[in-house]
Amino acid sequence: MGKNLLTVKDLTVNVEEKEILHGVNLTIGKGETHVLLGPNGTGKSTLGNTLLGNPKYNVTRGEIWFHGKNITEEPVNERAKMGLFLSFQNPLEVPGVTLSSFIRSAVELKTGKRMRLFEFRKELEKAMEVLQMDPSYADRDLNVGFSGGEKKKAEILQLLMLEPSLAILDETDSGLDVDAVRTVSAGIEAYRRKCGGSLLIITHSTKILESLMVDQTHIMVEGEIVKTGDASLVEEINRDGFGKYEKSLA
Template identity: 50%
Template sequence: MSEILLEIKDLCVRVGEKDILKNVNLKVNKGETHVIMGPNGSGKSTLVNTIMSNPKYEITSGKIFFEGEDVTEFAADERAKRGIFMSFQSPIEVPGISVENFIRTSKSAVDDKPVSVLRFNLDLSKRMKELEMKPEYASRYMNYGFSGGEKKKTEILQMQILNPKLAMLDETDSGLDVDAVRIVSEGIKNFKKDEDKALMIITHHKEIISNVVPDYVHVIIDGKIVKEGDASLIHKIEEEGYGWIRDEVNSSNGN
C-alpha cells in the first residue's frame, strides 16, 4: 500500500475570471506535516479550498489524488468521507444547531453510520476539557456569538472527533491570544499522536507549530510553489520576509 496520501498534479485553479493557482504539484505522505506560507493573496487558501472541493474554486486543469484515487470531480462530502478535513480561516455561525448536534451529525455522515450518543458525549466532554472549553459550549449554537479563539478551538474539536486522515488548517492561529495559541497547538499535537495522520497548515507565524515540527515548508507566490524547505525556512521568512524569495524567482526567470 502506497504511503502517498495526497497527490496534486499540475493543478490550475480559477476564481471567477481570475487564474489563481498555476501548475501546482504537491505530495503529502502519511504522517507528514506540511506548512504552506506566502504573502496575502498568493493562493494558499485557494489551494486548501480546492482540495476540499469548495465549488467557488474551478479546476481548469490538473488532478487531485487521495490514497491513489482520483477525487478531482468528487464533491466535498465525498472527500470528507474519505478522510479529508478542513478548518476554516473564518468559521461561519450556525444559529439553531448546537455544537454537540453539529459535530455528532458530521461524525455520523463522515463515518456513514449511526453514532453511539453515549460514547460520543464521553469523547466530546474529554476533548472539550483538553481544549479548556466549558461544558456549556456543547449546547450553544455552533459558533454563534463565539470569540475568535472559541471558534478556532471548536474547529480543532471537530478535527479531533471526526478523526480525518488529512487535516488542513487555514490560518487557525489568526486572531488568537497567547493562551489560545498554546491550547490549539496542543490540540494539533494530540491529533498528530497517530503517526499515520497528515497535516497541512497555512500560517504566517511559527507559534502554532511550536509543538508540531513540519517535515516540509512550501512557499506560494503568485499561485506557484516557488520555494520548499524544512522548518528553518519559517524562521528565515519571519526575519527577512518574502523579498529574497521573489528575488530568487526573478533571477531564475532571467528578470
C-alpha cells in the first residue's frame, strides 16, 4: 500500500441489514490531517466505527489496510494495538473504573509493557495540564458526572497518553463552548507535536479546524464520498453549505 498509513478500498457497510456506506475509498498518509465533512446522518460515524472494527458494522465488500496490513477482519483490540484510536461522539460512563486506571490499562495493553505508577502519573499530570483538567478527575470514575466538555477532554487525554499513529476524532467539538474548543484543539496540537500521528477529523462543523493544518478534505453525502480536495473545501462548506453535493445525488 506504498506510503499510505491507511487505505480504504471500495468499503461497503451494512448496519442491521441496511447498507449505510456505498463503496467508500480513502487514503491517509503518515502525519497527514484529513477532514470528513457532511450533513448529519450521512454515514460519517459509521465509517469511524467500521475503521475501528465495531462488530455492529458489517463489511459486505471492500478492504481496510493499515500499516500495510489488511485489517478488515481484525478485532477492535488488535487494531488498537496497531495504533488506531477513535474518540466517540458520546463517551460512555464506566462506574467503578477510574479515568487514571482505565488509561494506564489501555497504555499497557497497547505497548505490552507494565508502566511504573510514578512514571505514569507524571505523564498523566503533564497531559492534564495541557487540557487544563483538574488533577482530581484522574481518580474519578470514567466520565461519571463529567460535563460534556470534561468528557471530550478525557477523550483527548487518552489520545495524548496512547500516542496512536492514526486518531479518528468523531464530532469532538460537538456541544463545546468556544473556550473548550480551544483547549481541545491545544490537546490535538500537542498530540501532533508529541508523536506526529495522523488525524481523521469527522465533523459537520468546522470550529475545531481553525488552528489545524488540513491536508485533505472529504465531503460525504448519503454514504458516499462525493468530493475530495484541499483545505479550501472547508471554506467552501462554511460559505455555501452541503446543498450542491446533496443535489448531485438526488
